[in-house]
Amino acid sequence: MLSKKTKYGIKALVYLAKQEDRMPVQISVISKSENISRKFLESILLSLRKNGLLGSKKGKGGGYYLLKDPKDIPMTTVMRLLEGPIAMVPCVSLNFYEKCDDCLDEEACAVNKLMLKVRDNTLDIFRNTTLADLSN
Amino acid sequence: MLSKKTKYGIKALVYLAKQEDRMPVQISVISKSENISRKFLESILLSLRKNGLLGSKKGKGGGYYLLKDPKDIPMTTVMRLLEGPIAMVPCVSLNFYEKCDDCLDEEACAVNKLMLKVRDNTLDIFRNTTLADLSN
DNA sequence: TATTATCCTATTAAATCGATAGGAATTAAA
DNA sequence: TTTAATTCCTATCGATTTAATAGGATAATA
Secondary structure, three states, X not given: XXXXXXXXXXXHHHHHHHOOOOOOEOHHHHHHHHOOOHHHHHHHHHHHXXXXXXXXXXXXXXXXXXXXXXXXXXXHHHHHHHOOOOOOOHHHOOOOOOOOOOOOOHHHOHHHHHHXXXXXXXXXXXXXXXXXXXXX | OOOHHXXXXXXXXXXXXXXXXXXXXXXXXXXXXXXXXXXXXXXXXXXXXXXXXXXXXXXXXXXXEEOOOHHHOEHHHHHHHHOOOOOOOHHHOOOOOOOOOOOOOHHHOHHHHHHHHHHHHHHHHHHOOEHHHHOO
16 A cells, blocks of 8 residues: 555655746645645655755745656656555565565565566556656 | 565465365464464464355364365455555555545546556456466 | 364554654745 | 744654464364
8 A cells, every 4th residue: 555655745746847947836835735734745855855856945935846857757766765665575676675584485486476577567657657747 | 565464375375276186274284384473374364264265174184275266266356355455545446445535636636647557557467367377 | 082173352562654743944035 | 134934853642554472262073
């Protein structure tokens, strides 16, 4: 299940992607428009800034803005920052790989086999969808 | 992320699917073979029996067995019983649909749009993979 | 009757999630 | 130079979920 953090994060990023200019948008504006708890959204945007996706400006007229063109931000990046691994099990994860301790032979594991297929497909979608695609 | 319950459940089902005969297999046999906590596995198999996937027999020589031919058990069934919804958000779920309370217009929602694609692909894989496929 | 299993309910420790609180730091405008 | 607006940061909290364990009830076999 997708966490609310991820859900809200995507909505906020799409909101920012829809801005023609790159003027800062205040947290409260986004939170009202998207029905997201202001404080919660604050922490989400902060983490997206720390991870290099957003820029921010303090003080009056401040807010958050995208650092790159929406069409250059694939959903793989967004999902990994917000939700973490795209794979459903660590043993098929590209960026967060971990061996299972119960599993002796990864090649022979049914879960591994199945979830590898799912990951490949999901990855394909996220790679080929950008923030720009979602904001049209 | 896949829960251990689901992971263990799939492994146990595949183990049972590999049995040529339909003789009952004891929990402890599976738990040792697959490195799964015996008590935890017990509760998992019990729930699979209550949901009509497994049969059981008590007492000496007892255990669990599949009620159907592995090739007639698609992973959609298995996943829904063990993990619940296949969709990453309730608003794109076929069997567990729920409206988001923050979302006014589902059609216009970027998360909905994206996760619908993911669900379609994942569903396709689960529909076209049976327990028999995984036990080869 | 003894033994071997599943059945059932309850409990628990740890982790995660979603949200909130309150003030520090910074910037723009009056 | 002051005031208002806004992000920044850390800490905390309650609720839920997860993974696992415990212990006895029930049933089947030999």
